[in-house]
Amino acid sequence: MNESICIHAESETNLPELIIKGNASLPIVQGGMGVGISNWRLAGAVAGEWAIGTLSAIGHSITPAYKLLHKGALIEAKKQYPNGVPKEVRQGIFYDTNLVCIREEIRKAREISEGRGSLWINIMMATNDYERQVITACESGIDAIVSGAGFPFALPEITKNYPNIALIPILANARGVKVIVKKWAKYGKIPDAIVLEDPSRAGGHLWASGVTKIHDKETLLEISLPETLEFLQSEGLNIPIIVAWGIVDRADMDRMFALGASWVQIGTRFLATNESGASQDFKESVIRAKESDIREYISNAMLPARALNDSGIFSVIEGRTAHTRECVENCLTHCAFRDGVSALPNGETPAQMCILHALAHATEGNKSEAKNRALYFTGTSATRIRTIESVKDIIDGLVGR
Ligand SMILES: Cc1cc2nc3c(=O)[nH]c(=O)nc-3n(C[C@H](O)[C@H](O)[C@H](O)COP(=O)(O)O)c2cc1C
Numbered sequence: 001m002n003e004s005i006c007i008h009a010e011s012e013t014n015l016p017e018l019i020i021k022g023n024a025s026l027p028i029v030q031g032g033m034g035v036g037i038s039n040w041r042l043a044g045a046v047a048g049e050w051a052i053g054t055l056s057a058i059g060h061s062i063t064p065a066y067k068l069l070h071k072g073a074l075i076e077a078k079k080q081y082p083n084g085v086p087k088e089v090r091q092g093i094f095y096d097t098n099l100v101c102i103r104e105e106i107r108k109a110r111e112i113s114e115g116r117g118s119l120w121i122n123i124m125m126a127t128n129d130y131e132r133q134v135i136t137a138c139e140s141g142i143d144a145i146v147s148g149a150g151f152p153f154a155l156p157e158i159t160k161n162y163p164n165i166a167l168i169p170i171l172a173n174a175r176g177v178k179v180i181v182k183k184w185a186k187y188g189k190i191p192d193a194i195v196l197e198d199p200s201r202a203g204g205h206l207w208a209s210g211v212t213k214i215h216d217k218e219t220l221l222e223i224s225l226p227e228t229l230e231f232l233q234s235e236g237l238n239i240p241i242i243v244a245w246g247i248v249d250r251a252d253m254d255r256m257f258a259l260g261a262s263w264v265q266i267g268t269r270f271l272a273t274n275e276s277g278a279s280q281d282f283k284e285s286v287i288r289a290k291e292s293d294i295r296e297y298i299s300n301a302m303l304p305a306r307a308l309n310d311s312g313i314f315s316v317i318e319g320r321t322a323h324t325r326e327c328v329e330n331c332l333t334h335c336a337f338r339d340g341v342s343a344l345p346n347g348e349t350p351a352q353m354c355i356l357h358a359l360a361h362a363t364e365g366n367k368s369e370a371k372n373r374a375l376y377f378t379g380t381s382a383t384r385i386r387t388i389e390s391v392k393d394i395i396d397g398l399v400g401r
Helices: 040-048 064-080 087-113 130-139 174-185 221-234 250-259 280-287 355-360 368-373 380-384 391-399
Strands: 002-005 016-020 023-025 028-030 052-056 118-122 144-147 166-171 194-197 241-244 263-266 294-298 304-308
Touching: 028 040, 028 391, 040 052, 040 087, 040 118, 040 391, 052 087, 064 087, 087 118, 087 130, 130 144, 166 174, 174 194, 174 221, 194 221, 221 241, 221 250, 250 263, 250 391, 280 368, 294 380
Parallel strands: 028 052, 028 263, 052 118, 118 144, 144 166, 166 194, 194 241, 241 263
Antiparallel strands: 002 016, 016 023, 294 304
16 A cells, blocks of 8 residues: 555645555545445545545346336346246346446446546445456456455455456454455455444444344444454554444544544445435435434344334334245345244344335435335434535545645
């Protein structure tokens, strides 16, 4: 990693400019937010401010943004199967169309960023079709693959033909960092950076083995960051750490830099922007959220998660019982809703919902009724965010331009 004072005319800031695989950016990463919340417009706008925009990967093909593309593919299939398109074919259309969406998202984000900053993509281990999503992003000229919701053990092997693309795992404690560093060493690969995400504050799926573990000491950033830095130092490794910790303002950022972070990752604050792919109702729920409006629960992906109580889907699923269900998309490797799992070994009960559709209902362009079936993921920082702003205003405020 090279570090120098940022001298881009456009950014004029005293923050260090960080260079990864030759790409220079401000030390601010907009976190990946699925499904389609961190779309090309958001990630491209963030990169356009010389920071790092992260695209989401799975599920674009069922959002309103790509409805016509998906519908077009189904109409073609109906010509071939006039008596009904088999489930496997519809599933193939969902995945194949999504790869087209990934290419489009990268192309459009790159276009509006006009070559400034960096563009990353978040591809989750917990999703099916992982390898094809990664390869498609690599072929489409992404700068980095960021991968969590499971250990991305195979990522160096999958991307071996793309040595110029940075590989960045998302982890929650020093133990996880040790595991991935040791595993990737077998491929001769050192992570280009590591996202350390604190589950006591982050939004969406959380890296913890149960709801009761979200606030465990070893994953609190104040503990996990020094422990991680100590481990890396003992191994003689200089890997930049990106911290995800409910950051809202410059004071939060400076606190993280003082603890030893190289970059900060911000999700929720970028969700409440003009540019994000969230529906207006979702953005407004975020900016009026109080502490009591935030729910920690076990998701159908069998991971703890954080969302707003305002999410319409929570009323829909009340009283639903677990049983195996027909699923066209089959988006998750483990799904309690699809597979009829009523309880985890620790006794916690996963939410019985199709998360893919619930998240897609939370995106812009849906009919107003969609909010009654939507899932609004959020981080705890929602309680400190009171206005919907533009990406430029947020970044200007953070860097003091
Ligand atoms: C709406 C929403 C969706 C998210 N989706 C993803 C995702 O698809 N993959 C992922 O790795 N993290 C996801 N996250 C986590 C964020 O990228 C971020 O790391 C985390 O929320 C911490 O930042 P924050 O405290 O500023 O929100 C999501 C967060 C939110 C709020």
